[in-house]
Amino acid sequence: ETTVTQSPASLSMAVGEKVSISCKTSTDIDDDMNWYQQKSGEAPKLLISEGNTLRPGVPSRFSSSGYGTDFVFTINNVLLGDEGIYYCQQSDNVPYTFGAGTKLELK
Amino acid sequence: QVQLQQSGAELVKPGSSVKISCKASGYTFTSYDMHWIKQQPGNGLEWIGWIYPGNGNTKYNQKFNGKATLTADKSSSTAYMQLSSLTSEDSAVYFCARGAPGYEDWFAYWGQGTLVTVSS
Numbered sequence: 001e002t003t004v005t006q007s008p009a010s011l012s013m014a015v016g017e018k019v020s021i022s023c024k025t026s027t028d029i030d031d032d033m034n035w036y037q038q039k040s041g042e043a044p045k046l047l048i049s050e051g052n053t054l055r056p057g058v059p060s061r062f063s064s065s066g067y068g069t070d071f072v073f074t075i076n077n078v079l080l081g082d083e084g085i086y087y088c089q090q091s092d093n094v095p096y097t098f099g100a101g102t103k104l105e106l107k
Numbered sequence: 108q109v110q111l112q113q114s115g116a117e118l119v120k121p122g123s124s125v126k127i128s129c130k131a132s133g134y135t136f137t138s139y140d141m142h143w144i145k146q147q148p149g150n151g152l153e154w155i156g157w158i159y160p161g162n163g164n165t166k167y168n169q170k171f172n173g174k175a176t177l178t179a180d181k182s183s184s185t186a187y188m189q190l191s192s193l194t195s196e197d198s199a200v201y202f203c204a205r206g207a208p209g210y211e212d213w214f215a216y217w218g219q220g221t222l223v224t225v226s227s
Contacts, residue, residue, distance in 0.1 A: 087151065091212040
């Protein structure tokens with residue numbers, strides 16, 4: 001099973017700042033990493049899929065990079081509406097596994 | 108548009124079973140895997156398994172072997188997950204999520220979640 005280690009567990013940022021979240025995997029997963037945003041009481045929303053592909057309708061402020069075992073998710077110019085919990089998920093091998101999440105709070 | 112409508116919250120007793128549903132619309136139900144994902148209160152996400160409604164093939168997270176059983180009814184475009192021998196550790200929100208086209212497995216479409224509470 002591929003373990004996904006996500007950091008940090010929480011972030012407190014000011015509007016307009018840059019957010020960076022890291023996910024490291026215990027096995028090489030090529031670029032099979034996906035990123036989700038979950039707001040309180042809602043299902044997760046897919047932001048970026050395999051190959052660092054921004055999903056339709058997702059602002060270009062969101063991006064990701066990485067290959068192999070090290071991945072980074074970035075939000076440029078963070079807005080109040082970006083508050084929530086962000087998860088990474090590897091889709092290279094079963095069982096699919098998620099990071100523990102990063103809670104983003106805006107000051 | 109793709110929609111996944113899950114059944115309502117369940118309060119069940121320890122040792123019993125529960126079956127929750129996920130009705131799909133807006134796409135060809137038999138052409139995409141349906142995945143199930145567990146989220147315990149305040150916790151992260153855990154993948155349970157998938158079913159391919161086209162032929163009924165399933166794949167489970169080994170951790171949920173014997174706990175979860177996935178089925179699908181093509182006639183009603185509904186996927187089901189049965190959870191058995193329930194304990195407090197099974198109290199969680201359970202999501203269904205449609206798989207991606209082809210061989211990729213990311214989740215662009217999710218149900219609203221079904222809260223299962225196991226309590227005597």
